[in-house]
Amino acid sequence: MKSVRPKKFLGQHFLTHxxxxxxxxxTVDACPDIPILEVGPGMGVMTQFIIPKKREFKVVEIDFESVAYLREHFPELEDNIIEDDFLKxxxxxTFDGRPFVLTGNYPYNISSQIFFKMLDYRHLIPCCTGMIQKEVAERLAAKPGCKAYGILSVLVQLYYDVDYLFTVEPGVFNPPPKVRSAVVRMTRNQVTAPDCDEQLLRRVVKTTFNQRRKMMRGSIKPLLHExxxxxxxxxxxxxxxxxxxxxTRRPEQLSVQEFIDLTNQVSAHYAQ
Structure with a gap:
């Protein structure tokens, strides 16, 4: 079978280097001995280097052409290719309820959705690694006080320690993306649940960052109105x-703990 044609609607940029x-x-070696799930393997450029690690390994791929290519070129994966939409x-x-490492060259158009799903299954994913758009990687790793710090930063850093590992230039892809890429590693911290109402925390974070140029007293008003x-x-x-x-501060100036504290203050405000 010939090479798979990259499909724009799937956000495919095949790594060739x-x-x-x-x-x-x-990067999966940071969390050894547990199974690995690779999202969007495409033609298996990463897959070929994971197989020799001799760990339980599955791949999930939505593109039927890529699935056919993987079956032809990686017959040892035959029973471990999941033809499905990862987000669904x-x-x-996936591994009978056991924890696993999540990795991949993630489609740029759904990378944020992938990480929100990771948060929903954080009890199963002690480590997540892979390549994403550089801008998203910077958001994941951003600290309070910088422009990249936002919703994804707060909600991911609540449960994961984020390491920005290295930058990848466009020329190593087919077709080359119009942006630079980066590789990150996210490792679960000790937080099992925030010391606040988690659903309210998400609403506080999302509402205030949706008006990030305003001071918090202005950006939180839509939530109070709701x-x-x-x-x-x-x-x-x-x-x-x-x-x-x-x-009196802006949302990008608040730490994760300060968002937790603010969420508790909102709860107390309505409990009076």
Whole structure:
């Protein structure tokens, strides 16, 4: 079978530089002895370097041409090729409920969605590695106070330590993307659950970063308005709450812990 034709609608950019492929494949060694799931293997440029690691290994691929190519060129994977959309998979069943490493040359158009899914299955994914758009990698690893710091930074760093490993130039892909790429590693920290209402935390983070140029006292108002509309709940006076010093800052200036503290303050504000 000839090479697979990259498909724009799937966001496919096939890595062709073997040393880079091996370097990415070797990032899974940070979390040894557990199974590996590779997302979007394409023609197996990373796959070929993971197979010799002699670990339980599966790949998930939505592109039928890539699946046919993998079956022809990697017959040892025959029973471990999952032809499916990763974003729709129930990961509890992938390795019979056992933890695994998530890795891949992730499609750039869905990389953020992949990481939000990782968060939903964080109890199964102690380590996630792979290549993504450089801008997204910078967001994942960003610290408070920089422009890249945002929703993804806060929600991922709540549960994972993020390491920006190295940058990858466009020329090692077919077709070359219009952006630079980067390889990251995310390793679970000790947080099993935040010390606050997690769903409310997500709403606080997303609402305030959606108006990131405003001070927190302005960017959090849409959430307060939503909470005020709950049936059977009397809307409290927000004057004192909005006057607190924390809300004179902008969302990118708050640490993960400060977002947790703010979430608890919102909960307490409505419990009065």
């Amino acid at each position: 073997l040393p880079t492929a091996q370097a990415i494949a070797d 998979m129930h990961l509890d069943h 909470l005020d509309q709950r049936p059977g709940v009397a809307a409290p006076d927000h004057t004192a709450f909005l006057a607190q010093p924390l809300l």
